[in-house]
Amino acid sequence: MRNPFLISLLDLPRQEGASMPWDAQLPAPRDFGVELIGVPEGDPLDIHLTLQSVSEGVWLSGTVHATAHGECARCLQDLEEDITETIGELVLYPERRKALEDQGDDEAHELPVIQNEHIDIEPIVRDAVVAHLPFRPLCRPDCPGLCPECGERWEDLPEDHHHDHTNPSFDALADLEAALRAAGDDK
Ligand SMILES: [Zn+2]
Ligand SMILES: [Zn+2]
Incomplete structure (x- = not known):
């Protein structure tokens, strides 16, 4: 052809x-x-x-x-x-x-x-x-992206959107502390 x-x-x-x-x-x-x-x-x-x-x-x-x-x-x-x-x-x-x-x-x-x-x-x-196409195209220059927790668009979320959760690393520390305390009590 x-x-x-x-x-x-x-x-x-x-x-x-x-x-x-x-x-x-x-x-x-x-x-x-x-x-x-x-x-x-x-x-x-x-x-x-x-x-x-x-x-x-x-x-x-x-x-x-x-x-x-x-x-x-x-x-x-x-x-x-x-x-x-x-x-x-x-x-x-x-x-x-x-x-x-x-x-x-x-x-x-x-x-x-x-x-x-x-x-x-x-x-x-x-x-x-x-050669002129952007490697990181954006829907608009200040696009806020996605909530890292739930993956929803910030655009679609209410302004006060947040996730209630305890930080898992703090939980681990608390567990460790409790374990140490328990061990100490055994003495
Ligand atoms: Zn976007
Ligand atoms: Zn979220």
Whole structure:
């Protein structure tokens, strides 16, 4: 099946300064997120790009917009976040990347490259979105989280919520004290 993230450069003259717009709404690929938040597979990614020919290759710039779904790291409530990320990426002509490699640039092989007059923007869009997702998403910045005793959301609990209990470590001490006293009485 054709990769929808593949942009053909056939309509972009290879002449510095030439540019063309490229807009699409594409389904999010699998695993488009981090542990607690991401764009569900198949949900729309709105992509608006301008492709511009530069001497080294094609300069991609624009935005990607999507809605991420996740879970609050404190209270575990479902949350949604509208995300708009900017894209700015130089995609090299293969001979340019080859030239960098020949010059001893060890990282050149990781740079995005034009292949068969096409650019695969999937890794570029993925980097733009996934790299900016929070590792600890919160439903709101001051989310109070959960009561450590009962696991209920503080949000849902009355203001005077508390748990009546004796501290078990004090109980143990009291037991020990009683045992010692009993032992002493035996003498
Ligand atoms: Zn929360
Ligand atoms: Zn509680």
